[in-house]
Amino acid sequence: MSLLEVRDLSISFSTSHGLFRAVNGVNLTIERGEIFGLVGETGCGKTVTGLALMGLISSTGRVTASRLSLDGLNLLSTRNWQNVRGRRISMIFQDPAACLNPTFTIGQQLSHVIRYHFHLDSAATHHRAVELLNDVGLSDAAHTLRTYPHQLSGGMQQRVMIALALASGAELLIADEPTTALDVTIQSQILRLLKSLRDKHTLTIILITHDLGVVAHTCDRVAVLYAGSVAETSSTVDLFRNPKHPYTQGLLGAMPRHGTRGKPLLAIEGSLPSGINPSVGCPFAARCPLVMKICRTDNPTLTPTENAHAIACHLY
Numbered sequence: 001m002s003l004l005e006v007r008d009l010s011i012s013f014s015t016s017h018g019l020f021r022a023v024n025g026v027n028l029t030i031e032r033g034e035i036f037g038l039v040g041e042t043g044c045g046k047t048v049t050g051l052a053l054m055g056l057i058s059s060t061g062r063v064t065a066s067r068l069s070l071d072g073l074n075l076l077s078t079r080n081w082q083n084v085r086g087r088r089i090s091m092i093f094q095d096p097a098a099c100l101n102p103t104f105t106i107g108q109q110l111s112h113v114i115r116y117h118f119h120l121d122s123a124a125t126h127h128r129a130v131e132l133l134n135d136v137g138l139s140d141a142a143h144t145l146r147t148y149p150h151q152l153s154g155g156m157q158q159r160v161m162i163a164l165a166l167a168s169g170a171e172l173l174i175a176d177e178p179t180t181a182l183d184v185t186i187q188s189q190i191l192r193l194l195k196s197l198r199d200k201h202t203l204t205i206i207l208i209t210h211d212l213g214v215v216a217h218t219c220d221r222v223a224v225l226y227a228g229s230v231a232e233t234s235s236t237v238d239l240f241r242n243p244k245h246p247y248t249q250g251l252l253g254a255m256p257r258h259g260t261r262g263k264p265l266l267a268i269e270g271s272l273p274s275g276i277n278p279s280v281g282c283p284f285a286a287r288c289p290l291v292m293k294i295c296r297t298d299n300p301t302l303t304p305t306e307n308a309h310a311i312a313c314h315l316y
């Protein structure tokens with residue numbers, strides 16, 4: 001059985017301009033122990049998908065799905081959310097500095113989460129906090145526990161965020177742009193850390209990113225989101241070797257790579273369609289260099305091809 005199954009996930013928000021459809025019928029299957037990349041440009045619905053899996057969509061939002069299950073447990077029932085959110089599924093949010101409480105030390109914040117989930121006495125809580133900080137590569141744990149968030153570098157704050165997410169003993173970690181705010185060297189350290197945590201703790205990770213370079217180095221499989229729908233999904237190796245959807249081809253063409261020196265990077269003209277009164281047909285039709293007549297009237301469904309590769313495009 002897959003660890004996480006998502007079928008027909010849709011998320012919409014009531015706004016003063018009307019109903020905004022942020023995510024439309026997303027299907028995802030996440031296997032135990034894999035790092036699954038959710039990639040797409042800004043506003044395509046990556047974060048709200050992660051929040052919906054955590055049951056954290058705000059009250060103006062509406063989440064529907066025909067199936068949402070973790071290890072066979074139906075997450076659509078409210079009581080199950082309480083047992084799962086934060087406990088079995090954990091999330092690292094997009095901006096670590098904004099998520100850590102500036103008025104409490106790292107030790108106080110970490111202890112609070114450990115005690116909430118495991119009801120340990122203070123010596124055992126301290127021991128577990130030190131263990132978690134060592135796990136995320138903060139070797140001077142005793143000192144780090146006494147510091148306030150502003151005394152740590154961005155990379156250290158991100159490591160603390162990961163420790164907080166792991167403190168509940170979660171088996172599924174949703175990491176939302178965990179490296180975007182960091183410089184390149186620290187970025188690769190954090191990605192290596194996520195990989196080693198996956199190997200050491202058999203963690204399953206959904207890695208949300210807009211950066212295909214991050215996907216290439218870290219993820220086993222990937223789904224490319226466009227305007228709240230999955231445009232293409234496959235193994236990472238297959239996606240880079242054999243991108244099929246014109247949007248994926250555009251994203252890869254826009255990525256600087258070895259051997260393309262002197263050649264201009266390609267840009268995908270235009271911008272995401274509005275989620276309010278979206279037009280019929282393929283959401284990428286207005287920007288697609290290979291658009292056909294049918295694309296303007298029929299929305300393609302995600303269709304499997306060979307090698308567990310699936311594409312939502314009328315060309316296939």
Ligand SMILES: Nc1ncnc2c1ncn2[C@@H]1O[C@H](COP(=O)(O)OP(=O)(O)OP(=O)(O)O)[C@@H](O)[C@H]1O
Nearest residue numbers: 013020022041042043044045046047048049058210
């Ligand atoms: N509470 C809300 N009310 C109305 N619209 C919202 C709300 N939350 C998100 N949205 C909209 O849903 C869409 C998807 O947002 P989301 O934050 O998931 O994008 P994203 O893919 O994570 O982008 P980024 O790469 O910039 O983080 C956006 O257009 C956003 O404005």
Ligand SMILES: [Mg+2]
Nearest residue numbers: 046047048094
């Ligand atoms: Mg986001």
